[in-house]
């Protein structure tokens with residue numbers, strides 16, 4: 440008897456950000472090569488101290504009887520207060536915000552889509568391209584159509600701002616359920632200022648479209664601006680905004696806790712929140728140990744949080760400024776975005792590569808064949824091809840995304856590795 444596998448599974452390939460790692464793991468000589476994996480945003484720094492303390496004390500002050508129950512589907516009171524404490528550290532009154540805990544921001548994204556569009560909906564989700572891959576992947580999973588507004592990278596390494604005219608026209612033409620915006624953006628590293636966010640949100644409110652802000656990297660910005668957040672928009676700024684806002688929250692990036700799998704779905708709409716919690720009863724609850732560890736953030740003073748934000752920003756900013764300069768010096772003509780926010784760069788080979796260049800093929804080469812000898816040791820570099828961040832995977836063929844997630848000493852090898860791998864790739868093709 441043959442069993443049918445769905446066409447969805449048959450056509451499913453791993454997301455662009457995971458592919459390089461999978462290809463490398465299948466390589467025969469992998470034990471002889473040190474891999475510098477800058478393909479996924481897998482932060483490898485220790486967690487926030489209070490969370491680390493709770494992790495080390497597991498079994499002493501919590502779960503000491505060995506019992507690990509489900510939490511309520513909405514999440515523990517403490518973990519919910521933790522996200523609200525973090526939001527209120529931005530000077531926001533959180534008394535009318537509703538928060539629930541999910542298994543990572545990723546689950547909050549999927550849940551949100553079920554609430555603003557619904558499965559197999561006619562109404563599309565509106566995304567800003569290039570966009571964090573998983574918004575595209577989840578929309579496929581839930582059969583939600585997608586419509587986009589575009590950004591393009593210029594010769595100087597700046598992505599264009601979202602065109603407000605294009606945005607409004609697309610909303611009128613396509614009647615989307617929601618617009619997703621990522622103020623400290625993955626993959627572009629672009630920072631969307633509070634002023635621009637307000638302009639964008641105004642258009643959403645005018646057309647009664649949900650404004651969903653993915654604030655996973657909220658405090659990671661490197662310019663003179665302050666944090667951009669939909670929770671900092673007042674009724675004076677945009678009359679009628681209350682009840683149309685949703686944010687995606689995550690413990691992964693600002694708090695260095697990717698593997699903890701704790702996220703949050705926050706809204707100022709009580710009905711949306713009620714529906715989301717009901718939907719999540721099917722998942723039972725988010726990780727209870729993760730909630731306990733993250734719950735430490737409910738008790739932290741805003742002063743301590745701000746010290747942490749400043750430390751995180753300083754770490755990434757100096758690393759990114761250093762890497763950008765070295766990349767441009769080593770590979771003249773390479774376009775490199777400016778470190779404005781989040782933990783990513785986009786690089787673009789378009790001014791120096793030939794018409795055949797395909798960043799996916801290049802990544803495949805680096806993962807499965809390429810290697811560079813540095814002082815007697817072999818290395819290779821894994822990056823994310825940008826075609827996965829566009830709806831049409833024929834776009835972004837000369838672009839790659841770099842994530843600032845390895846140890847600085849390994850990140851420092853990136854310019855040399857990229858240059859050597861690019862040259863050897865050119866010579867073998």
Ligand SMILES: Cc1ncc(COP(=O)(O)O)c(C=O)c1O
Nearest residue numbers: 480543544545625655689691702
């Ligand atoms: C913009 C953005 N949102 C959400 C997430 C999901 O994070 P997690 O599921 O680890 O909380 C990520 C992860 O990279 C991200 O870049």
